[in-house]
Amino acid sequence: MAAEKAEIEKLKKECDGLRKQIETARKAVNDGDMKGASSGVESVGRVQLKKRKDLKGHLAKIYAMHWAADSRQMVSASQDGKLLIWDTHTGNKLVAVPLKSAWVMSVAFAPSGNLVASGGLDNMCTVYNVKAASPKTLRELDAHTGYLSCSRFLSDSEILTASGDTTCCLWDLETGKQKVIFTNHIGDCMSLALSPDQNCFISGACDSLAKLWDVREGACKQTFSGHTSDINAIAFFPSSNAIITGSDDTCCKMYDLRADQEVLHYQDSGLNAGVTSLALSSSGRLIFAGYDDFNCHIWDTLKGERVGVLSGHDNRVSCTGVPEDGLGVCTGSWDSFLKLWN
Amino acid sequence: MQEETAGVPIRTVKSFMSKIPSVVTGADIVQWLMKTLGIEDTEAMHMGSLIASQGYLFPISDHILSLKDDGTFYRFQAPYFWPSHCWEPENTDYAIYLCKRTMQNKTRLELADYEAENLARLQRAFARKWEFIYMQAEAQVKIDRKKDKTERKILDSQERAFWDVYRPVPGCVNTTEMDIRKCRRLKNPHRVKKSVYGVCEEGPPSQSPIHTPALHSRKGTKEDVEKEIQFLNIQLDRHCLKMSKVAESLIGYTEQYLEYDPFIVTPDPSNPWTSDEPSYWDLEASKEPSQQRVKKWGFSLEEALKDPLGQDLFLRFLESEFSSENLRFWLAVQDLKRRPQQDVAQRAQDIWAEFLAEGAPSPINLDSHSYERTSHNLQDPGRYSYAEAQDHIYHLMKSDSYSRFLRSNVYQDLLNTRRKLSTDQGRRTSLEKFTRSMGKSLTGKRITGLMQSS
Numbered sequence: 001m002a003a004e005k006a007e008i009e010k011l012k013k014e015c016d017g018l019r020k021q022i023e024t025a026r027k028a029v030n031d032g033d034m035k036g037a038s039s040g041v042e043s044v045g046r047v048q049l050k051k052r053k054d055l056k057g058h059l060a061k062i063y064a065m066h067w068a069a070d071s072r073q074m075v076s077a078s079q080d081g082k083l084l085i086w087d088t089h090t091g092n093k094l095v096a097v098p099l100k101s102a103w104v105m106s107v108a109f110a111p112s113g114n115l116v117a118s119g120g121l122d123n124m125c126t127v128y129n130v131k132a133a134s135p136k137t138l139r140e141l142d143a144h145t146g147y148l149s150c151s152r153f154l155s156d157s158e159i160l161t162a163s164g165d166t167t168c169c170l171w172d173l174e175t176g177k178q179k180v181i182f183t184n185h186i187g188d189c190m191s192l193a194l195s196p197d198q199n200c201f202i203s204g205a206c207d208s209l210a211k212l213w214d215v216r217e218g219a220c221k222q223t224f225s226g227h228t229s230d231i232n233a234i235a236f237f238p239s240s241n242a243i244i245t246g247s248d249d250t251c252c253k254m255y256d257l258r259a260d261q262e263v264l265h266y267q268d269s270g271l272n273a274g275v276t277s278l279a280l281s282s283s284g285r286l287i288f289a290g291y292d293d294f295n296c297h298i299w300d301t302l303k304g305e306r307v308g309v310l311s312g313h314d315n316r317v318s319c320t321g322v323p324e325d326g327l328g329v330c331t332g333s334w335d336s337f338l339k340l341w342n
Numbered sequence: 343m344q345e346e347t348a349g350v351p352i353r354t355v356k357s358f359m360s361k362i363p364s365v366v367t368g369a370d371i372v373q374w375l376m377k378t379l380g381i382e383d384t385e386a387m388h389m390g391s392l393i394a395s396q397g398y399l400f401p402i403s404d405h406i407l408s409l410k411d412d413g414t415f416y417r418f419q420a421p422y423f424w425p426s427h428c429w430e431p432e433n434t435d436y437a438i439y440l441c442k443r444t445m446q447n448k449t450r451l452e453l454a455d456y457e458a459e460n461l462a463r464l465q466r467a468f469a470r471k472w473e474f475i476y477m478q479a480e481a482q483v484k485i486d487r488k489k490d491k492t493e494r495k496i497l498d499s500q501e502r503a504f505w506d507v508y509r510p511v512p513g514c515v516n517t518t519e520m521d522i523r524k525c526r527r528l529k530n531p532h533r534v535k536k537s538v539y540g541v542c543e544e545g546p547p548s549q550s551p552i553h554t555p556a557l558h559s560r561k562g563t564k565e566d567v568e569k570e571i572q573f574l575n576i577q578l579d580r581h582c583l584k585m586s587k588v589a590e591s592l593i594g595y596t597e598q599y600l601e602y603d604p605f606i607v608t609p610d611p612s613n614p615w616t617s618d619e620p621s622y623w624d625l626e627a628s629k630e631p632s633q634q635r636v637k638k639w640g641f642s643l644e645e646a647l648k649d650p651l652g653q654d655l656f657l658r659f660l661e662s663e664f665s666s667e668n669l670r671f672w673l674a675v676q677d678l679k680r681r682p683q684q685d686v687a688q689r690a691q692d693i694w695a696e697f698l699a700e701g702a703p704s705p706i707n708l709d710s711h712s713y714e715r716t717s718h719n720l721q722d723p724g725r726y727s728y729a730e731a732q733d734h735i736y737h738l739m740k741s742d743s744y745s746r747f748l749r750s751n752v753y754q755d756l757l758n759t760r761r762k763l764s765t766d767q768g769r770r771t772s773l774e775k776f777t778r779s780m781g782k783s784l785t786g787k788r789i790t791g792l793m794q795s796s
Binding site: 004007008011012014015018019021022025026029030031032033034037038041044047049050052053089103105121147149155156157164172174175188190216220222223230237238239241242256258259260261263276281282283284285286301302314315325326327328329334340342 | 515519521522523524563564567568570571573574575577578580582583584585586588589590591592593595596597599600602603604605606609613614615616620622626679680681682683725726729
C-alpha cells in the first residue's frame with residue numbers, strides 16, 4: 001500500500017515537472033500580444049443593433065435555441081415543456097413539439113432540417129422527426145447518468161451530446177447506441193461545439209477547462225485552462241484555428257489551437273455577471289455574449305474591446321445564436337422571449 | 343446579480359406622528375446613496391433598485407420590489423429575513439404564511455389574487471398534512487398577537503416583503519432563481535435549510551425536480567496519473583505556432599471575410615432584416631452568383647466546394663480537362679458519410695468499382711499505401727472506410743487542380759463580369775480602404791497573388 005502510494009507520488013511529481021516544462025515552452029512562443037498586433041486593424045466602431053423581431057410564444061424560461069442550416073428556421077426550448085420551430089422571416093411558429101419532460105436544457109437542429117433533438121434533467125436526448133405531419137419521436141438516447149446540457153447533430157445519423165455526468169458522447173441514431181464516449185472532464189460538461197469539418201469538437205465544463213476532442217478516436221487532443229469558474233459556453237472561431245469560451249467568472253477567452261494557449265480575454269470591470277452563451281459573427285470579428293445581467297454584450301474579437309450591447313430582455317439571456325448567412329443574431333431569455341437583432 | 347452582504351446603510355428614518363412607523367422616502371434613499379458613495383443620481387437609482395430587488399428594502403404599499411425616486415415610502419428589511427442568510431424557504435413555510443394571513447381578520451392582510459391561487463394550489467399539494475400546517479399557522483398567529491401593535495405592523499410588512507422575494511408576484515423577476523444545472527452544487531457553504539417559522543418536520547420532500555447526485559471524485563489512481571503523463575508528453579512535443587504568427591493569421595482571416603460579414607459591411611442590395619426586402623435572399627438562391635460570391639471561391643478550395651454553385655463550376659472545369667474523377671470521388675465519399683446504415687455496404691462497393699477497382703471507369707490516383715489501407719477497410723465497409731483516401735485526393739485537388747481552376751477562363755470570366763451595379767465601386771473602395779489601413783495587407787496579397795498567377 002505504502003509502496004503504491006509512493007509510486008503514485010513519484011508519478012504525480014513527474015506530471016508537475018511536465019506541466020512546468022509545457023508552461024515554459026508556451027511562454028517561449030508567446031512572442032507577441034494579440035492586442036498589440038491588432039492595434040493596426042481598423043476599428044469596427046460602436047456596433048449599434050436594433051431589435052427587428054420579437055418572438056413571443058413560450059410561457060416559461062427559454063433555456064436553449066439553435067438555428068437551422070437554412071438560416072431561416074430556428075428551434076427554441078422552454079421549460080414550459082415545448083420546443084417551438086419558428087420561421088424567423090415571418091415570425092410565425094411552424095411546429096410545436098410537446099416534451100415528455102419539461103426540464104429541458106438543450107436543443108439542436110439537424111443540418112438536413114429533418115430532425116430536432118432536445119434533452120435536460122431527464123438525462124436523455126430525444127430526437128424528433130419534425131418533417132412528419134406531426135412531430136414523431138424517432139429515438140430516445142438514454143445512457144447518460146447526468147443531465148443533458150448540450151447536443152449537436154453531425155448528420156441525420158450521428159449526434160454528439162454533452163452531459164452533467166462529465167462525459168460527452170457520440171451516438172448512432174440508427175441503432176440508438178453510443179459509438180464513442182469522451183471522458184476526461186472532472187466537472188459537468190456544459191456546452192459543446194462541432195468544428196466545421198466535423199472531425200473534432202470542443203467542450204466546456206464546470207471544471208473550468210475547455211477540451212478539444214477527435215470525434216472518431218475519442219481522445220482528448222488538447223486542454224485549455226485559465227478560467228476560474230464554470231465554462232458555460234464555447235464556440236469555434238470560423239477559421240477553426242481558435243476557440244472562444246464564456247464562463248461564470250464573467251470573462252470570455254480566446255484560445256488558439258496551434259499556439260495551444262490563451263490569446264486574448266474579454267473582460268470589463270463593469271461586468272459582474274456570468275456569461276451564459278455566445279456566438280460569433282460570420283467573419284469572426286464580433287462576439288455576441290449573453291450574460292446574467294439581462295444583456296447581450298458585443299465584443300471586438302481582435303481588439304478585446306466591448307463595442308456594443310443588446311438590451312431589452314427582462315431576465316437573463318440564456319442562449320445566443322447567429323445563423324449561417326450571418327445576417328442577424330438571436331437572443332433567448334428567461335423572460336420567455338426571443339429577439340432578433342441586427 | 344449583485345449580492346449584498348454588507349450591512350445596511352445608516353438609517354435616515356422619518357416617523358410620521360400618527361400612522362406609518364419606521365419609513366423613509368425613496369428620494370431620501372437615493373440622496374443618501376449619492377452623498378455617501380459619491381455617485382450620480384442614475385447610478386444611485388440603479389444601485390438602490392438592485393438593493394430593493396434583493397429585498398433589503400421594500401415599498402410598504404406594493405408587492406413590486408423596485409425603487410422610486412420620489413415620496414413613496416420604503417422600509418428596511420429585518421436582518422432575520424436578509425437574503426444573505428441564504429434562505430431556501432420550503433413550500434410548507436409559504437403555506438403556513440398564507441394560511442396565517444387568512445386567519446387574521448384585517449383588510450390589509452387580505453390575500454391578493456395570485457396569493458389566493460397559490461394557497462389553493464398548496465392546499466391540494468399538501469392535502470395530507472394540511473392539519474399540521476394549519477396548527478403551525480395558528481401557533482404563529484398566537485405569537486404575533488402577543489406583540490405590540492406598531493411592532494406587528496412593521497413585522498407583518500417585513501414578512502410580506504420576504505415572501506415577495508422568494509415567491510414573487512407573477513411577472514416579476516425572481517432574483518433567487520438559479521440555473522437548475524447549478525442548483526445541486528453547494529457553492530455557498532452557509533446555505534441554511536431551516537424553516538422560517540422554526541418548523542421541523544419529516545414530511546414528504548419538496549417538489550423540486552430530481553437530480554442525480556453523481557459524485558465526481560477522480561481518485562487519482564496510478565493509471566489516471568500515467569495517462570496524464572502520456573497526455574502531457576504529447577502536449578510537450580507539440581509544435582506550437584508563435585503568438586505573432588497566430589495573431590497575424592487571425593487578423594488576416596477576419597480581414598478577408600470582413601466584407602462578407604453583414605454586421606460590419608451592409609450586404610448588397612440590403613439586409614432583409616433591416617429593409618424588410620427579400621431581394622438579398624432571392625439573389626443568393628438564384629443561379630447567378632454575385633461577383634462578391636465568386637471572389638469567395640478563390641479564398642480556399644473549402645469555400646469553393648461549400649457553395650453549390652462554386653462546386654458546380656469547379657466540376658465543369660475539371661470535366662473540360664477530363665480530370666473530374668477526383669472531385670466526383672470526393673463527393674461520392676461525402677455522400678457515403680450521410681447514408682443510412684443499410685445502404686452503406688453497397689454504396690462503398692459501388693465507389694470502389696467506379697474509382698478504384700482494376701479497370702474502373704473513373705480511376706483515381708491513389709498512392710499504394712492509401713490504396714492498401716482502403717482495400718483493407720473495405721473488408722468491413724463503413725461510412726468512414728474512405729477517410730484516408732478522401733484526404734489524399736483532397737490534397738491533390740487543392741495543390742493541383744484548384745489553382746488551375748482559379749486561373750481558368752471560366753472562373754476569371756465569371757469573376758470579372760457584373761460591373762453594372764454602381765455599388766460595385768463602393769464595395770471595392772471600402773475594400774481598398776481596409777487593405778491600405780493594414781500594414782501588412784494580407785488580403786491584398788492574397789487577391790493580387792491570385793490575379794498574378796495566370
